[in-house]
Amino acid sequence: MTQPLAGLSSTLRILGVLILTAGCGSAGHGSGDHNAGHEPAPPGMTAAPDHAGHADHADHADHADHAGHEMHGLGATAGPGFTVDDVRFMQMMIGHHAQALTMARMAPTHGAGRDLLTLAHRIDISQRDEIGLMQDWLRERGQPVPDEEQMHTMEMPGMVTPEQFAQLDAARGSEFDRLFLTFMIEHHVGALQMVDDLFANPVAAQDSDIFRFATDVAADQLDEIGVMERMLERLDPSSRSNSR
Amino acid sequence: MTEHLRSSSDPVFTDSAPASLHPVRSTVRRTLAVALSAGVLAVLSPLSAEAQTQNTPSLDDPRVGLAAGPGDTAEEAALHMRLVSLSPKPPEFDSAQGLTYINSDLAFRGNYVYQGNFSGFMIWDVSNPESPTLVNTTVCATDQGDPSIYGDLLFISAESRRSRNDCGIQGVEDVADRMLGVRIFDVSNPASPRLVKNVQTCRGSHTHTLVPHPTDAGILYIYVGGSSGVRSEDEMPGCSSGTVDENPETAQFRVDIIRVPLANPEQSEVIGYGRIFEGLAPRGSRGGPSGCHDLTAYPELNLVAGACGSYGILLDASDPERPVRLDAQADDNFSLWHTAVFSNDGRSLVFTDEWGGGTSPRCRATDPMELGGNTILRIDNGRLTQHAYFKLPAAQTETENCVSHNGGLIPVPGRDIMVQGWYQGGVNVFDFTDPDNPFEMAYHDRGPVDAETLVVGGSWGAYWYNGYIYSSELSRGFDVLELEPSEFLSENELAAAKLVVMEEYNPQSQPKLVWPAAFPVVRSYLDQLVRNQGLPAARTSAISEALRSAEAASGAARRDALNRLAGELDADAGRATDADRVRAMAAAVRDLANASQ
Known part of the structure; x- marks a missing residue:
């Protein structure tokens, strides 16, 4: 499940870089617009997109802009039983998960509390394995797998900004816990939005594996948001009166 | 181990050793008192x-x-x-x-x-x-x-x-x-x-x-x-x-x-x-x-x-x-x-x-x-x-x-x-x-x-x-x-x-399990009392013998033997360290007696 990325051929890495387009635009575009997923599918997507193998990138770019995030520039094509949106979802969720791992692995060195250590450890194991699952899914379908550099430069909803990262890295103890939970909740909300965006395409996610995976990600992270909100409340009981 | 976990530049794909975990909650250890006060069959x-x-x-x-x-x-x-x-x-x-x-x-x-x-x-x-x-x-x-x-x-x-x-x-x-x-x-x-x-x-x-x-x-x-x-x-x-x-x-x-x-x-x-x-x-x-x-x-x-x-x-x-x-x-x-x-x-x-x-x-x-x-x-x-x-x-x-x-x-x-x-x-x-x-x-x-x-x-x-x-x-x-x-x-x-x-x-629509009146049911309780020493060994041996003898009999003789045993078990329950199990056995013996008409 978790083959090292180093196993990827260098040609694929180069190919990935070549395909990288100017799609990565304004940083932080995704934050603050997370409820878009509750809206009906964008008009451009109500017509059934390609399901038989002719990728329609323009159409997708349209959709991506509407949904509040950018194309990441990796190549993606449809194939038997899966759509371009399915491929893009898997590629982008790898980047999204990678950032969660980076955050989770800060917990032991930043004086995180016991509860947060448990949570961070679970996120570490879960999302690392899920990255392996997504990589396998893409490879089995002959789709580009984002390399380390690409996954750290993608733009997705809920991503923590470099400024926020610096803030988190400077924090210790309960201040670290508070920032971690605050940022991770937004990060998870972003993942929910990515699943919503995928499902907004009525013919996407029909492949059993991606359907199961996307549904599990949404269910897990929705619950984990509840868990983190409880933890945040324990940390700072007065937060209950704050409006969210 | 900590070393590994802190390294955010690490490739995300290698295994990391587990961080120290939230220990098992104290509720898990707090116990016997709760179980005893519950007064249920399965105390021991x-x-x-x-x-x-x-x-x-x-x-x-x-x-x-x-x-x-x-x-x-x-x-x-x-x-x-x-x-x-x-x-x-x-x-x-x-x-x-x-x-x-x-x-x-x-x-x-x-x-x-x-x-x-x-x-x-x-x-x-x-x-x-x-x-x-x-x-x-x-x-x-x-x-x-x-x-x-x-x-x-x-x-x-x-x-x-x-x-x-x-x-x-x-x-x-x-x-x-x-x-x-x-x-x-x-x-x-x-x-x-x-x-x-x-x-x-x-x-x-x-x-x-x-x-x-x-x-x-x-x-x-x-x-x-x-x-x-x-x-x-x-x-x-x-x-x-x-x-x-x-x-x-x-x-x-x-x-x-x-x-x-x-x-x-x-x-x-x-x-x-x-x-x-x-x-x-x-x-x-x-x-x-x-x-x-x-x-x-x-x-x-x-x-x-x-x-x-x-x-x-x-x-x-x-x-x-x-x-x-x-x-x-x-x-x-x-x-x-x-x-x-x-x-x-x-x-x-x-x-x-x-x-x-x-x-x-x-x-x-x-x-x-x-x-x-x-x-x-x-x-x-x-x-x-x-x-x-x-x-x-x-x-x-x-x-x-x-x-x-x-x-x-x-x-x-x-x-x-x-x-x-x-x-x-x-x-x-x-x-x-x-x-x-x-x-x-x-x-x-x-x-x-x-x-x-x-x-x-x-x-x-x-x-x-x-x-x-x-x-x-x-x-x-x-x-x-x-x-x-x-x-x-x-x-x-x-x-x-x-x-x-x-x-x-349907496993997600659980039926209530009910056992028929039968010797293996009674003997299940007895085996459990032998294992957990819920009754003195002399008593479990005597009960075992009484069951053997009742099983060899039939009709009214079996019924009477079983009812006698059930009465003895009622008395045993008062002295047993696993009284609830003895009572459950007494009930199973009575069921068997009633089935022996």
Whole structure:
């Protein structure tokens, strides 16, 4: 499940870089617009997109802009039983998960509390394995797998900004816990939005594996948001009166 | 170890050592006082076996290092359990195409076992467990095809976006063709099931649970489990999402309820829903439980246990159309409360945690025992208290998807024993009579399906049904196993379990187990009192002799001997360290006396 990325051929890495387009635009575009997923599918997507193998990138770019995030520039094509949106979802969720791992692995060195250590450890194991699952899914379908550099430069909803990262890295103890939970909740909300965006395409996610995976990600992270909100409340009981 | 964890520039793909974990909660250790005051039958464990004290799955176990292979080619390990037969999948489902054709859960009626598959279902005739015969294979895309049987009606959960009204497997181009919800088949002729109704729901059905009407035998309710996304208004009018605060009609944060008029199943429909999560997440929260992965009904007690995301929930379903939450338990170690099993007395609940969703390896030597296993809750006046964890104790490999999954009770009188599937961790049997000291009794395991890559497989669920254990193997097919007597299970206990005959069994709609009047039932209690020294040895020997003598007699002589013994047992109970078990035995002896007229 978790083959090292180093196993990827260098040609694929180069190919990935070549395909990288100017799609990565304004940083932080995704934050603050997370409820878009509750809206009906964008008009451009109500017509059934390609399901038989002719990728329609323009159409997708349209959709991506509407949904509040950018194309990441990796190549993606449809194939038997899966759509371009399915491929893009898997590629982008790898980047999204990678950032969660980076955050989770800060917990032991930043004086995180016991509860947060448990949570961070679970996120570490879960999302690392899920990255392996997504990589396998893409490879089995002959789709580009984002390399380390690409996954750290993608733009997705809920991503923590470099400024926020610096803030988190400077924090210790309960201040670290508070920032971690605050940022991770937004990060998870972003993942929910990515699943919503995928499902907004009525013919996407029909492949059993991606359907199961996307549904599990949404269910897990929705619950984990509840868990983190409880933890945040324990940390700072007065937060209950704050409006969210 | 810390070194590794801190390095954020590390490739994310290598294994890291586990961080120090949240220790087992103190509730788990606080115990005997609570158990004693509860005054229940199972105060003392009928065995003094060691509870789990390990922090991670053990590498020192016969299940470690088994050779890989598909079908029946993998190496096997078993303890106190025998593989009776493995029936391969029919050709229609014989494909290694990811999850598309994996097998799912089981339901039982008469000599038939109904086995779900992500692309349909199978009906097996198990009159001869050595060689089950396939009566029907129905191809019908669903994901995940959770089955339940009620009389002649077979209910199948459909959740996948490829699921079609017409059961086709070609996928959906036009959303008008999509079917998410519960399918109802008439299986009065098991060789030729007939689709009678597709009940559509806003979020489809991952699982479902039968809840019979408490008084009207003509009505059946179905609680729909699942946390999938909400369909668009275009696809199904009336479906919308969001938090309850912002959208009171939201299809999230609720459990849908279907009403089935049994005489006219084609009129089945969603009649409402239960908002059973109110107050569990902070006000204004965007998260928290939005549905139950699974619910387990115990109709005898009008209780339903919901495994709902980050909570285990207990419901009073006296009015099945308006379930009321009695209590909810959270645990930061549990990532996905998955399924529940009640003890037969309704005082304990085993909850499973499907950490990783079932497709990930979660039983490796580095995966903590508190994550991805079971926890046992006690129910006292509708309140839940958490006790011990229990997880498959043997380490599995990186290429074996493994986590706690489905199971059910083994009907041994006087004890709480469960058989469970752990995906590629295999099948095991454990005792949870003492909720603080669960222990493993038996197992069967195979090596990975594939040694190099994770090919999803293993036991979806394992259930005792009329003397055998049936296990649905995701990739290999349909297993039948047989439990053997051991130091953990006497011949009498096994014989007593085999006396319980069910006409119908849906593991998520738990029947109350009742034992007939029989000597093995009485002797089960006696064996347990010998094991746990609940009575002095001189007494257990004398009781054993009295039973032998009564069994040799017949008619009135047997009846009189048994009634005399029952009277002695009443007196014994006053002096016994396990009085409740002695009283249970006295009651079983009286049943036997009454049956000897």
